[in-house]
Amino acid sequence: MPSTFAATAAPTADAAATVELPAGYDLPGTLGIIPRGKQDPTFQTTHDGAWLAFTTAQGPVTLRLTSEDAGPNGGADPAVIRALAWGPGAEAALPGLPALLGADDDWTAFDQTAFHATLPKLVTEPRRRHRGLRLPSTGRILDALVPVVLEQKITTIEARYSWRYLVSKYGTPAPGPAPAGLKVAPSAEQWRRVPSWDWHRAGVDAKRSATILRACKVASGLERLAALSPGPELAAKLCSIPGIGPWSAAEIAQRTHGDPDSISIGDFHLAAFVGYALTGRKTDDAGMLALLEPWRGHRQRVVRMLYLSGFRKPAFGPRLAPQDHRFH
Structure with missing residues (x-):
């Protein structure tokens, strides 16, 4: 319905x-x-x-x-x-x-019997258990862009600390009878007023803070991108901002546009995860795209189901170590 x-x-x-x-x-x-x-x-x-x-x-x-x-x-x-x-x-x-x-x-095409017959059990089984899952579209470009940039080249734990620190300090209290601690993320103008030392205290290096500040300068134009359909044009316009590459553009579009096909190329873990899940072997970005090509149009749906399957790739190899940028 x-x-x-x-x-x-x-x-x-x-x-x-x-x-x-x-x-x-x-x-x-x-x-x-x-x-x-x-x-x-x-x-x-x-x-x-x-x-x-x-x-x-x-x-x-x-x-x-x-x-x-x-x-x-x-x-x-x-x-x-x-x-x-x-x-x-x-x-x-x-x-x-x-x-x-x-x-x-709309998951109709994904859920067709003929399409499901092409999918591995690691995709079809979690889809059976999560039939009510949808891909959300926030339409708020800057609110998605800032935390995505914070996540570039560092661990998830570090990035979440940075986001929490900066929003808690520079965001505004949520209006109405909101729960304690709920904040509205800073506006473009508020992000531009964050002093350099607080970017450092939040663990954000100069390259990432500069990318965020560049985005804030064109925030009104960025928000107009919400009217675009997901796809190459949206990605190209996001990548026109220095410091925003294919990985960041995909991560943004997944949240702002509910893009069912965007793949986070360049992710530190994703290609290996997809490779092990689908073939039992590690692969790189090119190999991941080749594996997902039969499901073009739904590649993000496939990835979401793989994550929901509970599959874990072998835990060996180098890890991305936390970095402390506060005193550099």
Whole structure:
């Protein structure tokens, strides 16, 4: 069934809406790619949904999302996602809600019997268990770009610390009755005011901070890229910013556009992971692309299912060691 969106009365919030999605819709699984770790200041998970804080063209917003069934028939009933919004950006945030929830992400071709017959069990089995997973589209380019740049060439632990430190210090408190510690990530102008010593205290070297600052100078143009379809044109425009390469462009598009085909070429672990999962052998980026080529158009879906399969590649070889940039 297609999704439906409806604005509703908001007696306890500045704005409210509901989105109806097919039965079995997986809210936490769908949104799980957005936060940078469990301690991301801009996102908090609850037992029945999530809290998000971000900036719209009209100002900051706090968004409370909860999931429930629409009727008495258990798993046969559609899922209803209820949204409450507070802050100057409350009304502006609601039209983007279906995309955020992945309502437009269509898995029909992927789930066809003939296509499934070409996929390995490490893909088809997790897809069977996660039929309600969608690829979300936030439409917020800078909010995705900054943490992706922070993740360049360092460990995930380091990057998440950097994001948490900078947002906690330079972000603004989420409007409305938000949970303690929920923050709106800095705007382009606020990022540009971060002093050099705090980039260093956050563990961010000069190359990555310079890339972020270059992006902030063209932030209004970047946000217009949300209107593009995912694909080569979007990637090329993102890569026109010095310091943004194919890996960063793919990581951004996966979150801002729900790109079902983008592959993070140049990732420190991905090619080896895909190689071991599909062939039992390590491979490089070229080998990974060759392995995934039969599923072009759905390559990101295949990768997501491989991760959800629980498969782990052999744990040997060099590791990317944490680096301390604070005193350099």
